[in-house]
Amino acid sequence: MLIGMISSRFSGTQRLVAAYFARRCSRSVAFFSGGVSLYAIRRPRRDLRLEDNPALAAGVRSGPVIAVFIWAPEEEGYYCPGRVSRWWIKQSLAHLDSSLKKLGTSLITKRSTDSVSSLLDVVKSTGATQVFFNHLYDPISLVRDNRAKETLSAEGVSMRSFNADLLYEPWEVVDDEGLPFNTFSDFWERCLTMPYDPEAPLLPPKRIISGDSSRCSSDNLVFESESEKGSNALLARAWSPGWSNADKALTTFINGPLIEYSKNRKKADSATTSFLSPRLHFGEVSVRKVFHSIRTKQTLWANEGNKAGEDSVNLFLKSIGLREFSRYMSFYHPYTHERPLLGHLKYFPWLVDEGYFKAWRQGRTGYPLVDAGMRELWATGWLHDRIRVVVSSFSVKVLQFPWTWGMKYFWDTLLDADLESDTLGWQLITGTLPDGCEFLGIDNPQFEGYKFDPNGEYVRRWLPELARLPTEWTHHPWDAPESVLQADGIELGSNYPLPIVEIDAAKERLKEALSQMWQLEAAARAAIENGMEEGHGHSTDEFVPIAFPQAMQMEPEVPVRNNSTMIANRRYEDQIVPSMSSSFFRTEDEESSVDIRNSVIDSRAEVPIISM
Numbered sequence: 001m002l003i004g005m006i007s008s009r010f011s012g013t014q015r016l017v018a019a020y021f022a023r024r025c026s027r028s029v030a031f032f033s034g035g036v037s038l039y040a041i042r043r044p045r046r047d048l049r050l051e052d053n054p055a056l057a058a059g060v061r062s063g064p065v066i067a068v069f070i071w072a073p074e075e076e077g078y079y080c081p082g083r084v085s086r087w088w089i090k091q092s093l094a095h096l097d098s099s100l101k102k103l104g105t106s107l108i109t110k111r112s113t114d115s116v117s118s119l120l121d122v123v124k125s126t127g128a129t130q131v132f133f134n135h136l137y138d139p140i141s142l143v144r145d146n147r148a149k150e151t152l153s154a155e156g157v158s159m160r161s162f163n164a165d166l167l168y169e170p171w172e173v174v175d176d177e178g179l180p181f182n183t184f185s186d187f188w189e190r191c192l193t194m195p196y197d198p199e200a201p202l203l204p205p206k207r208i209i210s211g212d213s214s215r216c217s218s219d220n221l222v223f224e225s226e227s228e229k230g231s232n233a234l235l236a237r238a239w240s241p242g243w244s245n246a247d248k249a250l251t252t253f254i255n256g257p258l259i260e261y262s263k264n265r266k267k268a269d270s271a272t273t274s275f276l277s278p279r280l281h282f283g284e285v286s287v288r289k290v291f292h293s294i295r296t297k298q299t300l301w302a303n304e305g306n307k308a309g310e311d312s313v314n315l316f317l318k319s320i321g322l323r324e325f326s327r328y329m330s331f332y333h334p335y336t337h338e339r340p341l342l343g344h345l346k347y348f349p350w351l352v353d354e355g356y357f358k359a360w361r362q363g364r365t366g367y368p369l370v371d372a373g374m375r376e377l378w379a380t381g382w383l384h385d386r387i388r389v390v391v392s393s394f395s396v397k398v399l400q401f402p403w404t405w406g407m408k409y410f411w412d413t414l415l416d417a418d419l420e421s422d423t424l425g426w427q428l429i430t431g432t433l434p435d436g437c438e439f440l441g442i443d444n445p446q447f448e449g450y451k452f453d454p455n456g457e458y459v460r461r462w463l464p465e466l467a468r469l470p471t472e473w474t475h476h477p478w479d480a481p482e483s484v485l486q487a488d489g490i491e492l493g494s495n496y497p498l499p500i501v502e503i504d505a506a507k508e509r510l511k512e513a514l515s516q517m518w519q520l521e522a523a524a525r526a527a528i529e530n531g532m533e534e535g536h537g538h539s540t541d542e543f544v545p546i547a548f549p550q551a552m553q554m555e556p557e558v559p560v561r562n563n564s565t566m567i568a569n570r571r572y573e574d575q576i577v578p579s580m581s582s583s584f585f586r587t588e589d590e591e592s593s594v595d596i597r598n599s600v601i602d603s604r605a606e607v608p609i610i611s612m
């Protein structure tokens with residue numbers, strides 16, 4: 001019944017989005033030639049590449065091109081990119097600029113607090129007559145792109161946008177009645193049986209004729225504060241942002257770990273997945289290229305009768321499908337990053353405990369697998385999907401924090417922070433999607449530890465205080481004999497915490513909370529039936545999200561000025577990692593496939609404990 005309500009009721013915002021797209025579709029057929037074209041990258045998230053970049057290709061086809069990048073992080077509000085994300089953008093942009101220079105042009109960079117008016121300024125100073133860009137599907141971008149189109153068309157400038165981020169546009173994948181799907185399985189089945197394949201990727205341009213940008217100077221963009229630079233320094237040992245490196249990473253994955261993806265995917269402590277998520281997020285590699293390259297392998301392995309290979313390809317494509325679905329959900333339900341899709345969740349009595357929330361963020365819950373994950377995330381910006389599930393599930397089910405808190409923390413700390421995937425991940429875990437996990441079931445991190453880290457290596461790497469504990473106790477140190485703890489220098493409650501919450505008690509508390517939720521939901525329904533209140537059933541506009549804890553507000557500090565540019569320097573102690581060693585980083589497989597995390601144990605960094 002709830003599913004029916006989701007598809008049949010559209011909020012004002014959904015109508016606005018649908019209307020916008022209807023207009024966008026009808027306008028995009030128009031083509032204006034002549035003059036200078038502007039290839040605009042605003043809100044730099046999905047197209048930092050030359051290959052399979054339809055906006056760039058269209059610009060190049062229509063004449064001289066000026067490529068412009070506008071950096072306006074304040075426009076994102078709460079979702080201003082975190083420290084590691086900004087590090088990635090900085091590297092990836094430098095790479096793109098150097099590639100553009102080889103083809104005959106360079107990137108104009110602009111610092112702005114209003115990207116639409118900056119774009120208009122660039123258009124006026126360069127005399128551009130057309131603007132090309134690749135579109136996005138999150139609500140913040142949709143509204144802004146709409147504003148840009150209206151502003152520019154009022155000035156007589158045409159704007160054309162293209163799909164560079166998805167296999168199929170959201171409005172192409174609908175059921176037989178033309179309605180959107182609400183479950184991943186139905187959505188993905190339809191994608192796989194579409195009568196036509198996703199478009200083949202475009203080749204990079206061979207040469208770009210540069211437009212005249214002499215009256216449009218670049219701003220010097222600052223992406224990191226001085227204190228963040230120290231924390232970011234070692235990221236470069238593990239990752240090489242940039243579109244051509246992304247291409248190599250894809251090839252390395254397809255020729256290496258892909259064949260065992262299905263078998264190894266759940267091993268949290270080894271390089272068995274593709275590590276493509278930041279590349280896909282920033283658009284360094286196109287999802288269409290990934291899809292077609294994987295499909296080529298699929299055909300090969302099917303012809304060879306390679307069952308393991310086929311299983312791996314199917315599972316990997318399903319992962320890509322989840323990414324597609326995240327954008328699909330965001331498109332049809334634009335406020336799912338703030339509100340649960342299923343309305344009953346708004347009656348869930350979330351626990352608002354900032355002290356425990358801090359313990360979770362800092363990896364001090366007393367559950368080694370959870371703590372190891374949170375410290376890895378904090379130190380490196382990376383987490384394997386399995387560990388994301390463990391720590392997020394612990395956050396919403398055991399500690400019962402509002403799911404939006406964890407989602408925001410992931411957003412601030414992940415290298416691949418992606419609003420749509422992050423939202424989907426947290427909503428799936430919380431059971432707020434029709435085919436998500438059951439909210440009721442709690443997985444005990446101790447048993448999860450036996451499954452995903454049977455030798456305790458992952459925990460030992462990230463929790464130096466437990467490094468000497470024998471494997472049999474690694475995932476439940478509280479059961480270890482006192483003599484063992486003493487011999488290993490562990491004092492529970494002192495240098496490593498006792499569990500902050502007992503799992504059995506958490507299960508009981510969750511049951512009670514769910515029963516309370518259903519009672520409140522029933523009371524609200526009764527009120528509607530008695531005509532006392534307006535309807536509910538899915539997230540409504542009057543939903544009031546629980547405020548983020550003070551420590552997570554990420555308010556801009558006094559801006560640091562650097563010539564004419566500035567960066568919002570943010571006060572957020574969890575984001576600063578004063579001491580890290582290279583042993584914490586995965587080395588990308590581009591040139592070599594050595595995992596240096598496994599080879600250096602003694603130089604393990606200390607994760608500082610910040611007093612509560």
Ligand SMILES: Cc1cc2nc3c(=O)[nH]c(=O)nc-3n(C[C@H](O)[C@H](O)[C@H](O)COP(=O)(O)OP(=O)(O)OC[C@H]3O[C@@H](n4cnc5c(N)ncnc54)[C@H](O)[C@@H]3O)c2cc1C
Pocket residue numbers: 273274275276277278280281319320321322323324326383384385386388389392410411414416417418419421422423424425426429
């Ligand atoms: C609570 C939670 C939060 C998450 N937040 C993010 C996020 O901010 N950004 C992000 O990119 N992914 C997020 N994910 C999804 C997933 O964990 C990562 O995409 C994956 O771990 C990245 O590693 P990989 O590139 O090696 O993935 P692979 O296993 O190699 O998968 C290939 C690609 O498929 C996509 N993909 C895989 N799983 C998912 C998924 N569950 N949802 C959406 N796309 C998926 C990614 O683009 C990924 O790069 C989240 C998952 C959870 C449970």
